[in-house]
Amino acid sequence: MVDMARVWPILCQFGIGGLLCAVGVWAGLSSGYLDMKLKDDRRLVAVIVGGFVGLLVLSCAFTFWLPFVGGGDAS
Amino acid sequence: MIGTQLDLIVMVSYFVVVVGFGVYFGKYSSTTKDFYFGGQRFAWWVIAFSATATTVGSYSFVKYSAAGYNYGLSSTQSYLNDWFWVPVLLLIWLPIIYFQRIQSVPEYFERRFSKTTRLVATVFILIYLIGYVGINLLTLGQALHTMLGWSVFAGASLACVAVTFYVFAGGQTSVIMTDLVQGITLLIVGVGIFLAGVAHFGGFVDWWALMPESHRYIFSEFNKPDKFSFIGVYGQDGLANTGAFVLMNQGIIMRFLALRSVKDARKMSICWILVLAPLAAITVSGGGWIAKALVENGELETTANDSFIHAAHLLCSPGIFGFVLAALMAALMSTADTLINASSAVFVNDVYRPYFKKEAKDTHYLKVARISSLSVAAIGLLLVPIFDGETVYQAHAKFTAAITPPIVMAILLGILWKRFNTPAALATMVGGGALVFLSTFSPFDALFLKPLAFGMGEGSYKFIRAVFGLLVSGGLGIIVAYATRPQPLESIAGLITGTQLQAMEFFKGAPLNRREGEVVYVPVETDASLSGDETVLVSSAHMETLAAEAGDLLYVCDRRWWFGGLRSFHTKAVEGGEGATLRLSAEAMARGHFQDGDVVYIEKQF
Structure with a gap:
């Protein structure tokens, strides 16, 4: 059974974090400052999304998988 | 004294090299733009390493190693939430301040709102910064006391003179170049200690097996323990402190303004937050994790607060341990130099220039910049014996907790919402700050904070106060903004999201x-x-x-x-x-x- 005390932190961090990222990207796009016709700007959006996904994967690995790998007690 | 004579020689040599390095780069500082913004010419990688040294503060090794020892990998959670602020920083805040040539946070408040708002922000930020100079020097003195047995004030004085020497000579240029060296030193030593510890146990698998299961999670549980719950740490670090870090930390803003272009700010942020910040998290926490495994293995006896130094002492041979002591000094000095330079910038830009001498030659302001750096350092040093008694130290901590969330909300609403006006900004800062300050006293703490504490006890209030501060100051600002008239749009062009391109045109002076x-x-x-x-x-x-x-x-x-x-x-x-x-x-x-x-x-x- 999933321990919600371990799930809520991920939902909270990446939920509010996703909202903050969305606000920033929206502000860039709606102002025209972020121009998706430019290679650098496309790369920036890709890196923002990639960083978000990478951190999410890392967080899930250290919550649902790696704590149970190897020996150790359950203190 | 901890360590051997050889360790002491290594540490003192490092100290001398860093100060000499900083003074050498003083030759690149001939204008106030050089003194405060390094001439706006630095490459992304220089600023990324130097900013890492600045963020690893005087308290970091003790605080995060202790957290790592007590709670395991979740000690890194403070370092893993900066990424979410990057789009707000790179796509809204930075274009505004860089292209509008805004030199300080209070200056933004005047341009966006009014002179009164700038004054309030100046007073808040100066008390905050100069207080932190004192706290940093105190921590420096305490570290030298532990390592060498000197009196706290003597240690703080020596460190203060050394740091001020190169800040005086080269301002931001010297700060950036010394912090580059200090950042690299910190990361090599911190990550090195961690890897040496892992190798000591025979590899990652063996080290991991020695860690209790409760220590293997990247986040602590949502609402426990009271003093290190996820929601408490996230509210304080992930929202209030990281928000403050990217929006109102004058030292970090000056570091961004020292970059040669906004394009480099992107590379710098990515390298800093996705690569160097996780390494910094390992640097400051790793000693605690290794100490915990050593204790579990029956090889060490220590307390959480001493875990880093004890683990390092056990793993390092004489001479190498001197580099560990040098890394501790690096963490201390790289924060103190930034604070002194930042406080001086706020003083010259927001006090001296507007209230004492509006129009003068740049050489005059450069002279004032150097003198004010000396003065800030001197005031900071005078605060050391005062802060050594707990009361004033705690008062500053309460003050900082009270002003951080309101200023973060005022800037955030200021850049995002065109309706947010002068009365709303004042209500956010003054009203919000007053309510947060009130929440530090009984019975208001329970009254205000218990409903937000997710069932946790008084131990969580320190953390939950940040969430309360963001909610109450933001709420006040929104109510007042709706109750009053918005500012004309043309008066805030280039200062709010949606007008970043206008800010760029202002910067260039042409299409x-x-x-x-x-x-x-x-x-x-x-x-x-x-x-x-x-x-x-x-x-x-x-x-x-x-x-x-x-x-x-x-x-x-x-x-x-x-x-x-x-x-x-x-x-x-x-x-x-x-x-x-x-x-x-x-x-x-x-x-x-x-x-x-x-x-x-x-x-x-x-």
């Missing part, structure tokens, strides 16, 4: 050219017929490769990357002839620290 071009590598040549600092002649062929037009902003930099932008300058494109060289006036050659025949690269900005 933008965002066509994509290529970087051009070319030798430089002095042209005696040219004069003035801004005069360069670019050949037609190079203009075409750059996709540049006359008047576009160019960045000219020595092609040798290891200078990190020290030999460079900004200029405007002027088309001239068909030559294979870039022709510069003698003044421009001097400004860029170039010599005839040096190969530079030219980059069009916009």
Whole structure:
């Protein structure tokens, strides 16, 4: 059974974090400052999304998988 | 004294080298722009490492090693939430301050709201910064007391003199260059200790097996324990402190403004937050994790607060341990120098210039900048014995907790919401700050904070106070904004999201050219017929490769990357002839620290 005390932190961090990222990207796009016709700007959006996904994967690995790998007690 | 005479020699040598390094780079500081913003010429990697050294504060090794010892990997959670603020920083806040040439957070408040708002922000931020100078010097003194047995004030005085010496000589340029060295030192030592510990146990698998399961999670449980729950740490660090870090930390803002372009700010942020911050998290926490495994293995007895130093002492041979002590000093000095430079910037920009001498030569302001750096350091040092008694220290901590969330909310709403006006900003800062301050006293703490504590006890209030501060100050600001008239849109152009392109046009003073071009590598040549600092002649062929037009902003930099932008300058494109060289006036050659025949690269900005 999933321990919600371990799930809520991920939902909270990446939920509010996703909202903050969305606000920033929206502000860039709606102002025209972020121009998706430019290679650098496309790369920036890709890196923002990639960083978000990478951190999410890392967080899930250290919550649902790696704590149970190897020996150790359950203190 | 901890360690041997050899360790002491290594530490003192490091100390002398860093101070000498900082003083050497003083020669690159000849204007206030150099003194506060490093001439806006640094490459992303220099700033990324130096900012890492600044963020690893005086308290970091003790605080995060203790957290790592007590709670395991979740000690890193404070370092893993910066990424979510990056889009707000890079796409809204940074374009506004960089292109509007805003030099301090209070200056933004005047441009966006009013003079009164700037005054309130100046007072809050100066107390906050100078208080932190005192706290940092106190921590420096305490560290030297533990390591060498000196009195706290004597240690703080020596460290203060050393740091102030190079800040006085070179301002931000010296701070950046010394922090570059200190950042690299910190990361090598911290990660090195962790890897040495892992190797001591026979590899990652064996070390991991010694860690209790409760220590293997990246986040602590949602609402427990009271003093290290996820929601408490996230509210305080992930929202309030990280928000403050990217929006109101004058030292970090100055570091961003020292970059050669906003494009470099992107690279710097990505390297800093996705690569160096996780390494910094390992640097400051790793000692605690290794100490915990050593204790579990029956090899060490220690307390959480001493875990880093004890683990390092056990793992390092004499001499190498001296580098560990040097890394601790690096963490302390790299924060103190930034704070002194930042406090001086706020004083000159927001107190001296507007209230004492509005129009003067740059050399005058540079002199005042140097004197104010000395004064800030002296006040900070005087605070050391006062802070050594707990009461004033705690008062500053309460004050900081009270003003941080309101200022973060005032800036955030100011850049995001056009309706947010002067009365709303004042209500957010003063009203919000007062309510948060009230929440530090009984019975208001329980009254205000218990409903937000997710069932946790009083131990969580310190953390939950940040969430309360953000909610209450934001709420007050929104109510007042709706109850009062909005400012005319034309008065806030370039200062709010949606108007970033206007800010860029303001910066350039001409229409933008965002066509994509290529970087051009070319030798430089002095042209005696040219004069003035801004005069360069670019050949037609190079203009075409750059996709540049006359008047576009160019960045000219020595092609040798290891200078990190020290030999460079900004200029405007002027088309001239068909030559294979870039022709510069003698003044421009001097400004860029170039010599005839040096190969530079030219980059069009916009």
